[in-house]
Amino acid sequence: MRHYKKLLVWSIIRHVLLLTGALLVLAPFIWAILISFRPPEELFSAEFQILPNNWAVWRNYSMALTESPLLLYILNGVIVCTGIFFFQVMFALPCAYALAKLNFRFRSTLFTIVLIGLLVPPQVLAIPRYILCYKAGILDTYAALIAPFTISVFGIFLMRQFFRTVPDDLIHAARIDGLSEFSIVWRIMLPAVYPALVAFGIFSLVSHWNDLFWPLIVINSEKIATPPLGAVLFINEEAGNDYGALMAAMAIITTPLIAAFLIAQRRFVEGITLSGMK
């Protein structure tokens, strides 16, 4: 009985601590949303209050949407991330298959090259990549946002690891059935490691969707801005004290990825912690 009581006390303490932590984690989100409900005249009111006297939800959110092309930023995010992931898969999977399942003279050399590539953080490559984009005349276009990331050495590395677990018999059987090596990659190997590809896809999506560094360098026009750059543009343009509209804009910008996360939590956690595997 005493033991049981002790366990109960511990359990209560634990939940109190964890709930306090959860509240601290959520505080900035909640505060931003509360401010996005307030009309301008209540922003600087002297007394501390949680909810506004006059709700300005419609005013703030419609203002955020009309003053800045927020939905376009989100669409741009979708276009850029889809483009990046499409090319990453196109280029990485055949290479990973060759590294995992085919014998050729330069296999270990190529794998070493991939490993060296893994050591280089993307920010280090910004200056030469900027020059490349300039020479190619693609600065301030979708191409500049997509092209440098069409190759993912991490994708090659990860897919190679998973391809190695696919039994050779499966490949032999496919060859006997007359499948070309190219279709083996897409019709045998890809389905066999589908969960790993999904995890990599989420890793790729989250890192490029959230990236501010590269878009800030190559993009000037708001028409091509991705959500993080859009957030920065919004702050710069609406530099006033209309925090209600500002918070509404930030809420709109953050919503798509958070919604996706809440729908597929486990997959997101898997995908993002993949970077820990590097």
Added chain:
Amino acid sequence: MAEKTPELCTAHVDGFARKAHIWLSANSEALTAYVLSAPATFLIFLMILGPAGAVVVICMSDWEFGSSTFSFVGTENFRALLDDRVFWKSLTNTLIYVAVVVLVSVVLGLVAAVMIESCTFFRSFYRAVYFLPVMATMAAIAVAWQMVLHPQIGLLNQGIRAIGMDFTMSWLQNEKTVLATLCVIGIWQAVGFNMILFLAGLTSIPNDLYEAAEVDGADSAWDRFNTVTWPLLGPTSIFVLVITAIRAFQVFDTVAVLTRGGPNKASEVMLYTIYNEAFVFFRTGHAATLTIVYLAIILTLTLVQVWFLDKRVHYT
């Protein structure tokens, strides 16, 4: 296969074709491999290794964006860097930021993971909430933090005033508090990531070990943590430490959105300095030199991680 023809010329061609065929069938696997890996290999050189080499070349030259002259200046850029006040400020700030964020967020991540692991309900709720900052768009969330930290209408200052103190602090505009404030945001973002890594480490600890420890008299939660969890989590912790350090070195968004390195360079961090020098002031050689320093730090950390990963494989 092919029949011999009397004409010399075709025989010659035929012989060549046969040789080619034999060579092809012997090497078809290799040939397929080259075809399949060629696009990726080309792009690795074009987008990663080539640019990496180019950074090294640029950092040893006096070249700048748009200039037509290019001459090698050896280590002069490095010497200039050593005399650069902003570089030292940026480096120290970054090291302080990384040290604080890593230590605090790893400890908090571990505490959160251990507590969540022993919960019987709400587990997935806690996991989701703590993980939210890891994947949320930091550039936008930074603006939400600005509202929390706002001198007049900020949650923090209003909260402090609500308990009866007359208090106004411009957390982000004050030289003394700005870096610490950015650290808090960094910690806020990193805890969930560490928690997930620790949770993965915790679930791999077999339950019988806890039962055995209890039989041996480890009654309290602390005893169990001290005798079982911590020793077995050791390798995971080092791994988490290094990963968090690498991630913390990449701090950029909060600085770019909230402080722009100010006030008076008090929140200047390496990636922001690189961005500023390269793409705002267009001092390309200088920026490339900074980049090399940054790369050297990240490389060292990565190699430490690889070394520990190797060790972990041997001991488990």
